[in-house]
Amino acid sequence: MRNQLPWEDLLALVLNATGETLYMVALASLFTLLIGLPLGVVLFITRKQGILPAPRLNGALGAIVNLGRSLPFVVLLIALIPLTRLIIGTTLGSSAAVVPITIGAFPFFARIVESALDEVEKGRIEAILSMGGNVRHVIFKVLLPEALPTLLAGLTLTVVMLIGFSSMAGVIGGGGLGDLAIRYGYQRFNNQVMIATVIILVILVQGVQTLGDRLVRSLAHRR
Template sequence: MRGVSWERFQELMINATLETLYMVMLAALFTVLLGLPAGVLLFLTRKDGILPNRGVALLLNSVVNIGRALPFVILLIALIPFTRLIVGTTLGSTAAIVPITLGAFPFFARIVENALDEVDRGRIEAVESMGGSHWHIVSRVLLPEALPALVAGITLTIVMLIGFSAMAGVVGGGGLGDLAIRYGYQRFDNNLMAGTVIVLLLLVQLIQKLGDRLVRSLAHRR
């Protein structure tokens, strides 16, 4: 089957790339907003945490473990009714943000917990001995000390979100994944298929490079 014209190719690739960036950036924002407090609570409420709470820790661990265990394609389909309830539709890039966020935030929450676990316990004990509140420990010690690891985790999460956004094309989520399926696969347009792969690879490389540079900068300041 004959492929699209060069002008049409450019138009499709630009629009799909912008849709992918829109999905990934908003999903990254919501993932951090959900995953950061969840990860902090995972760290604080576990058995050896500064606010041990078995019930909360068990609930959070269950949510995180289930969310990480479910294949994203299955989650996409399972969340169709919820997505329709939240957004009003299951098609398009805006609708895809819902399952992408819910699929990613458990992963990021665990990254946050592991990052906080690397903070020197002596610093936490020093603030506690001076009468610092739990909020002071989190805001003045845990998050600042773990910042390079958190930024590295955000970078890793955004790279994963790019892959999720491509898979969202299976259910009409828009973006490069949807373009690859509708034109590259269904219409046998190898040029568009190759184009989407190349753009996705470039996006991943760019995000990773920027993230690594920021992590090195933060580590150097420390």
């Protein structure tokens, strides 16, 4: 029982770690969306049969995306330490963890975007082009609006993955619930902390998934 913490101390630790996790996930989600969405659009339109064919660019971007998706996240965390230090100035803390989390997630989301756009009815694209529309019109008036429910479902899946990534960032001192679980739960054999972090992570994942599913259903009904 010597490793058990007073409930007040445990609550303070868990609340602080939860705040750090939410901070990491929120920022990483924003950057993943800002990078992954346009990248997925470019991958789609530059296909050989796309509306703006550019096989060499498509191949290069596809290779980068596939490389990012093929590396285990723990390996990526360690490999990106020099880049994280260059950008943030340190490799410790929640802000530093956002860099590898984002880099680990945006290739995954880019492929989701590409797949979502691939489901858009080709006749709608051809209709816009036949009426004199350009690539911008196709993207913003057909592709993104038509694929919005699927994109939102993919974003929900990505945010759930980011919660897991934020936990693994604790391996390199990234803060958050993962760091709390390692430092207090694992290294100090404190079952209180381990149970608390698991419960909070399950609640976060369930909350994000439930909210995302409701938004997707709402959009689907409006359509």
